[in-house]
Amino acid sequence: MKINGQRLIDDLKYLREITATPGQGVTRFSYTEEDGRAREYLARIANEYGFSMETDSVGNIRVCPPESKGSLIIGSHIDTVRNGGWLDGIYGVMSGMEVLRTFADNGVHTDAAVMVYAEEEGSVFGSTMTGSKFLTGKYTADDLTALTDDSGVTLKEHLAECGYLTEDASGSSLPLAVNPADIECALELHIEQGPVMDAEGLQIGIVDTVFGMHVLEVTYSGLGNHAGASPMKGRRDSMSAFAEAVLAIEKVALEAGCGVVATIGKVSVSPGGSNVIPDSVRFTVDIRSNDDGHTSDAVERIRKTVCEIADGRNVECAVRDVADSSAIPFSRKVIEGMAALAEEQGIIYKVMDSGAVHDTAMLAPFTDAGMMFVPSINGRSHVPEEDTDEDDLVRGAQFLMDYILRSQSSH
Ligand SMILES: [Zn+2]
Numbered sequence: 001m002k003i004n005g006q007r008l009i010d011d012l013k014y015l016r017e018i019t020a021t022p023g024q025g026v027t028r029f030s031y032t033e034e035d036g037r038a039r040e041y042l043a044r045i046a047n048e049y050g051f052s053m054e055t056d057s058v059g060n061i062r063v064c065p066p067e068s069k070g071s072l073i074i075g076s077h078i079d080t081v082r083n084g085g086w087l088d089g090i091y092g093v094m095s096g097m098e099v100l101r102t103f104a105d106n107g108v109h110t111d112a113a114v115m116v117y118a119e120e121e122g123s124v125f126g127s128t129m130t131g132s133k134f135l136t137g138k139y140t141a142d143d144l145t146a147l148t149d150d151s152g153v154t155l156k157e158h159l160a161e162c163g164y165l166t167e168d169a170s171g172s173s174l175p176l177a178v179n180p181a182d183i184e185c186a187l188e189l190h191i192e193q194g195p196v197m198d199a200e201g202l203q204i205g206i207v208d209t210v211f212g213m214h215v216l217e218v219t220y221s222g223l224g225n226h227a228g229a230s231p232m233k234g235r236r237d238s239m240s241a242f243a244e245a246v247l248a249i250e251k252v253a254l255e256a257g258c259g260v261v262a263t264i265g266k267v268s269v270s271p272g273g274s275n276v277i278p279d280s281v282r283f284t285v286d287i288r289s290n291d292d293g294h295t296s297d298a299v300e301r302i303r304k305t306v307c308e309i310a311d312g313r314n315v316e317c318a319v320r321d322v323a324d325s326s327a328i329p330f331s332r333k334v335i336e337g338m339a340a341l342a343e344e345q346g347i348i349y350k351v352m353d354s355g356a357v358h359d360t361a362m363l364a365p366f367t368d369a370g371m372m373f374v375p376s377i378n379g380r381s382h383v384p385e386e387d388t389d390e391d392d393l394v395r396g397a398q399f400l401m402d403y404i405l406r407s408q409s410s411h
Pocket of ligand 1: 120190
């Protein structure tokens with residue numbers, strides 16, 4: 001049984017035009033007009049096939065064929081970052097829809113359903129994987145008012161405006177699309193968003209573990225002063241300390257090996273004048289790996305290193321932990337099942353880790369969860385240039401369906 005590859009590609013090409021930034025990549029933020037149009041497109045397919053389509057109180061969508069128990073969910077997201085690509089998220093959703101349609105076209109019974117997890121990118125509310133966090137109890141009704149957009153409008157107000165959150169549903173227990181306890185398996189097909197598969201000529205990536213992450217915020221406080229009147233000797237320059245720290249942190253990550261990565265992505269300089277020695281520099285360090293022990297070793301070395309640098313330059317150093325999440329391993333059963341299938345089919349594959357977090361990782365503690373990747377050309381993602389060969393896109397969706405068929409028949 002073959003999926004309809006052309007139908008999948010046509011869907012994706014149609015949906016890439018639903019963007020708030022025509023000609024500059026895909027910008028489809030949650031709860032906006034563009035998001036609504038993409039949802040309408042899903043509804044049109046669901047209608048045509050007689051699938052049910054429900055939207056829950058936080059905007060997650062569940063599409064389910066009439067005879068399906070919905071115990072196997074195929075999910076991803078349809079929202080994007082600003083000026084993002086045409087495949088991130090929506091490729092997994094439309095592949096799921098293609099799988100359901102192919103089953104229906106061929107009269108094959110399935111217990112699968114498609115899930116769209118709302119606000120995955122956090123483009124509007126600054127928090128990623130919002131919909132799946134509500135589903136898995138990481139977020140509760142209190143977070144509906146705690147999460148706000150840039151202009152201070154709460155998630156609750158957005159949801160009410162979309163009609164997802166009704167007055168009687170705003171109590172402590174939110175009506176949600178699925179209960180993780182009822183799910184036997186959760187799958188997600190996604191583009192890799194990194195360079196490994198393209199560089200190694202791989203066709204399918206089977207995800208083993210999602211990296212854990214620890215974020216530090218470091219503040220160096222020195223002595224602000226006149227840029228001209230203060231001699232170089234005796235300065236307490238927080239910027240110089242920062243400069244030294246950047247390279248020292250890179251060295252810690254390089255020496256740690258084991259796939260540890262460390263990134264300084266956000267810096268603020270105070271007061272930020274060209275003629276003033278900065279009195280303080282504040283920056284974040286994002287440290288990740290597939291092993292919590294390796295991550296915390298690197299975190300402690302970085303903590304020690306940034307303090308030693310401060311001492312050597314006579315500036316104050318404050319380090320704050322701002323985020324911490326454990327590495328998430330996917331189900332061995334799913335990984336081994338996918339690897340066996342790939343072997344059988346002669347697919348060039350690799351079992352690999354994911355440096356990015358995805359909705360399905362949120363479900364991993366509750367059920368057999370698994371993810372598969374297709375290559376991203378030149379490893380680019382979250383940019384308008386994001387792309388994948390059509391053959392790879394079709395192969396990924398076919399592999400998803402074949403895996404589901406295989407796991408259904410082994411039940
Ligand atoms: Zn994504």
